[in-house]
Amino acid sequence: MKTPHILLTALAWLSFLLPAQARLNVVATTSDFAALAKAIGGDQVEISTLAQPTEDPHFVDAKPSLILKLNRAQVLLEGGAELEAGWLAPLLQGARNPRLAAGAPGRIRCNEGVAMLEIPAQLDRSEGDIHASGNPHYLTDPANAQIVASHLAEVFCQLDPKSAANYRANLKTFADHLAARMAAWQKLLAPFQGCHVAAYHNSWPYFARRFGLHIQLFLEPKPGLPPTPAHLAGIIARMKAEQARVIFVEPYLNRRTADSVARSTGAKVIEVAYLPGGIKGTENDYVKLIDQVVNSLARALAETRNQAGQTE
Amino acid sequence: MIASALGLGATALPAQETNQSSQIQQLQQQIRQLQATIEQTEQQHRQQLEALRKQVEALQPPPPPAAPVALPATPEPAAPGGPAPGGPAPTGSAPAAAPPAAGEKKGWSPADPIQIGGGRAYMNLGLVGTFAAGGSTAHGIEGGTQLGGHDPNQNGFTVQGIEANFAGAVDPYFRGNANVVYEIDSRGESFLELEEAWLETVSLPANLQVRAGQFLTDFGRINTQHPHSWTFVDSPLASGRFLGPDGLRNPGARLSWLAPLPFYSELFLAVQNSQGETANSFRNDNGGEPMFGRPLSQDTGNSLNGLLLAPRYAASFDLSDTQTLLAGVSAAFGPNGSGTDTDTQIYGADLFWKWKPARHHGGFPFVSWQTEAMLRRYQAGATAAGSYTPGASGVYLPGETLADWGLYSQIAWGFRKDWVAALRGDYVLPVDKAAYEWILGDDPSRLPRWRFSPNLTWYLSEFSKLRLQYNYDDRQQLGIDHSVWLQFEFSLGAHAAHKF
Known part of the structure; x- marks a missing residue:
């Protein structure tokens, strides 16, 4: 009589351990x-x-x-x-x-099936x-x-x-x-075709290509290496020359470095993430993530363009 | 495409007085991009073809219901609003998705060799070179203040180890791994060590896994870690004293089982040979030198009883999104070389805790705490040939059990990106003074000893580091010693991915 009980208990446990x-x-x-x-x-x-x-x-x-x-x-x-x-x-x-x-x-x-960029x-x-x-x-x-x-x-x-x-x-x-x-994103960024944008890390070549931007100035001297003063001085000069007025920073990166570059160039730092949930409100939603990137970029580009226009 | 990219290059350059060098730089960059683009194009074609082929395959043998909301047939062009919709066409150096070229690829079959390392080689190769420079106030460094075989071993420079790692999938059934270490000892002699060489199953049922070959015994944490993943220049005293200068490792086999529980819980059982210098507390002849006053022999135990048995249980919990705890208990049982029927048991408990914030960069900042405690019970055989100190030979030593404790605790703080400050405390001591010590005098290999080691590590990149460490060493009867070591290390080849 006891055996079936033991068997049943064991089965119950198994079913708990291996959920259907x-x-x-x-x-x-x-x-x-x-x-x-x-x-x-x-x-x-x-x-x-x-x-x-x-x-x-x-x-x-x-x-x-x-x-x-x-x-x-x-x-x-x-x-x-x-x-x-x-x-x-x-x-x-x-x-x-x-x-x-x-x-x-x-x-x-x-x-698979994606055209990869920057294959060394x-x-x-x-x-x-x-x-x-x-x-x-x-x-x-x-x-x-x-x-x-x-x-x-x-x-x-x-x-x-x-x-x-x-x-x-x-x-x-x-x-x-x-x-x-x-269609909406492309429309929003259309006025900024050919603009230069700086970024802390080289995470945005695909984005840049899609929306006709140049994101080739990086605060990191080489991927994964920390910024050095000499490199930053060069980047500041190039940002001025190329009128790069926005800096992309992922939320986990050092915001202070980007802020100090922004102060020297008059650029605006915006926090953007390439992973949904990297920025609050974009959790589990790819479209919301790109929405956030495109909207904050368009806003920042418009703002800095106006400011530049006023100072000229 | 090339022409358009060049055209872009031309417009991208502000035609003003940007100095020439930056123009040249930009042009060089354009050239590099173009080269990459050309090489890419070929790969794209292959990838696109493959993707298309797969889609065709997926659609042909009618996969269940026919409700054909047809998967977009071509990947890139089907992209919503791709370059098409009247909007601005991307002016980036966009290689417009070209139609696929020729080149057929067949599906994978279990008979095919598996490629790893980005699929560019059948084996991952890595080389780590670890060196130290520094000095100590101690007279004996190798085997004296420094117990580890990979520790700095002399005043001046030490080659701590040049470690080659070979790893890869053998076939669909096994994974192979080998670590071969090249070393130069304090006398300038070079030697090779086969640290590990094993194969491991990848597809056993019931969450089982078997590893066989030469491997480091799963005893605690530090024993399975190779020197380049240590937080300190040297190995802890407890591990040097009980597990031996080179750690506990030998040929054998290990079965492990990942329990089907809601938290990580794994059982290991290893059976290994028990003789040789890499089984220090077991059948080790200590290079012909006596240990604990007794002459040693490796030859005892030629039955199955002569094997080393090492069980371990480990469990881990995520205390929060940012904190993880991993705890384990281990043991190692086997005969030792001091008598015909004498055994050693080593017990260990280990704990590892790590905090890493939800927004870390490159793994920094972090705080980790690692502690291990060990107890060794060594049955020393009775002997008439105690020869521990000159003039003491011929003394009769009774059979007795020697019990020793060892403990280390270390905390590491990655206080800013690429910088780690760490502090370790070591303590080893005997449970009580042994009979042979009353006869032959205190044995330095059992005397109580403290050590404190602060250090600072700078990772210049993921692949090189510099470490400065100070050791405050207090050995009972031998006094206090100070050592300073600067360690430098480089790593070539495959990413050294580490276990938690």
């Missing part, structure tokens, strides 16, 4: 992929993110709790451009999850911490978000065919929304 995988369990390395996965997956997928949106995604601690997330995941969304090189490998080794093995259907490199002709670390696969911040171009979203829809349809119709519908909704916003 009704929803597709998706883990994204960063919140931009997570936001797109949410837009496409809706309620059919359960999404968690490894890097916090506010932290520097180049340097995430390989916390054991992240191993657990990967251990249970059915799908891993990674950038594919070595942004996570410093921390993803040990997590995956600990996770021992064959569904996420290199080449497995659940291991998704989001940059040769690998040389005297150039700073460059990435062999090109600049990893490709989702700052909304057109690339469309490519990734289509890719995700395809992946979700394959891995979870019963909800395929939902994924397709979500993709359509997202694409339409993005297209509408894209």
Whole structure:
């Protein structure tokens, strides 16, 4: 009589430990992929993110709790451009999850099909911490978000065919929304074609290309290296020459350096993030994120242009 | 495309009196960009083709319901409002998405070798060179004040280790890793050490993982860390005294199991050989020198009882979004070389806590605290040949159990980007004075000892660092010593990604 009880208890425990995988369990390395996965997956997928949106995604601690997330995941969304090189490998080794093995259907490199910029002709670390696969911040171009979203829809349809119709519908909704916003963003930034903008870190080449801006002045002398006084002096001179009146700073970077450069050049510092949730109000929403970047940039460019016009 | 990019280059230059050098610089940059663009284009074509092929594949064998909200067929051109909608066309050096060229790629099969490292090589290669310069007031540095085999070992310069790491996926079933260390000792002799060389399963069921080969035993935290990931120039005293100068490592196999619990919880069990200098408290002949007054032999125990058994349990909790705790208990059991049926047990507890704010840059600022405590019980065999001090040979030593404690605690504070200040306290002591010590005199390898080590580290980049450390060393009966070490290190090749 006792055995069935024990069996039942054991089964109850097992069912608690191994929750029925009704929803597709998706883990994204960063919140931009997570936001797109949410837009496409809706309620059919359960999404968690490894890097916090506010932290520097180049340097995430390989916390054991992240191993657990990967251990249970059915799908891993990674950038594919070595942004996570410093921390993803040990997590995956600990996770021992064959569904996420290199080449497995659940291991998704989001940059597939994306035209990568700044692929170095040769690998040389005297150039700073460059990435062999090109600049990893490709989702700052909304057109690339469309490519990734289509890719995700395809992946979700394959891995979870019963909800395929939902994924397709979500993709359509997202694409339409993005297209509408894209037109608005381009209109908003149209008056500033060819403007120069400075940035602390080289995170914005895709954004610049899309909206016809020049973002080639960086407070970091080389990617990942801290600004030096000599370099900043050069940047200040070039910002004046090229009339760069806005400085992009990600919220986790040193705002004081940017502020002092701004004081010397009359430029305006704006906080922008390339990860949804990096700035308050943009959590889990890719479109809101780009909205925030475009709106604050357009506002800052207009403001500084007026000021410059008045002083002339 | 090239022409348009050049045209852009021309307009981008303010035609005013910008000095020539900056013009040249800009032109050079344009050239570099163009080179990159050309190389990219080829890759794009391949990638786009691949993406298209996949989409075709996905659409062809009718994937469930036909509700064809058709995935946008072509990635780039389908981009909403891409370059198309009347609005301003991007004037950046935009390479307009070109139609795909030729070049077919087949899907992955389990028989294919797996590529890692950006898929450019089958193996990741890394080299870390660690050096120290400095000096100490102590007479014996190597094995005296400095117990670690990779510690600074003399006044002047020390090559702490040139460590080559080879790592990669072997096939769909195993991952391989090897660490080979090149060293120069204080007498100028060079030698090679096979620190680790193992393969590990990647797809066992039930959350199991097996590692086999030569590896560092999972005992506490510091034992599995390679010198370049230490927070200090040298290894803690407890680890030097109990686990040995080179740490506890030997050929063997390890099974680990990640428990299906809501928090990280992992069990390890390693079985390894118990002889040799890398099993210091076990069947180690101590280079022919007696230990604890007894002559040692590596030859005892040729049955399975002669193996080293090392279980470990580790658990981790995220106390908040910014704080993480990792705690573990470890043990190592095995025969030792002081008698025919004598065993050693080492027990350890370790704790690691780290705080890193939600908005850190490059991993800074942070505060971390790491502590390990160890207890060693060493059954020393009875002997008639105690020869610990000259003239003492022939003394009969009874069988006895020697118990020793060891503890270190270290706190590290990354107070600004690339700068870390750290402080470590070390304490080792015997539980009580042993019988052989009453006969032969106090044994310096068991006497109580304190050490305090403040240091400052500057990471010039992710790949090089400078570290200055001071050691205040108080050894009972030997007195107080001061040491100052400057460590410098470089790293080449693959990113050294570290465990938490």
